[in-house]
Amino acid sequence: MKVTVLLPGTLRASAEGASRLDVELPGPVTLGAVLDELDIRYPALGKRLRDERAVLRRYVNFYVDGEDCRRLGGPATALHEGTEVQIIPSVAGG
Secondary structure (H helix, E strand, C coil): CEEEEECCHHHHHHHCCCCEEEEECCCCEEHHHHHHHHHHHCHHHHHHHECCCCCECCCEEEEECCEEHHHHCHHHCEECCCCEEEEEECCCCC
8 A cells, every 4th residue: 555745844854855755555554554664764754753652743743635643543543545644843933
């Protein structure tokens, strides 16, 4: 099953400059499984997305086909062929 992960500019350096990553895994697939694969491929990116216990970082937002994953099921959110996962870190400042 192929899933596309979209990365903003602030995370691209941790993924060799890529703006989109195609992840292919045998199904069924969850968001957590996709993040596990990203952590294997790009450890620096994985550290920016989840903490040491593999918990989603509080100030990073994950959208599955446009819906906030935390409203769907978090890392257990089931994905399907062609799903787009968009990752957006929160921005703060003044």
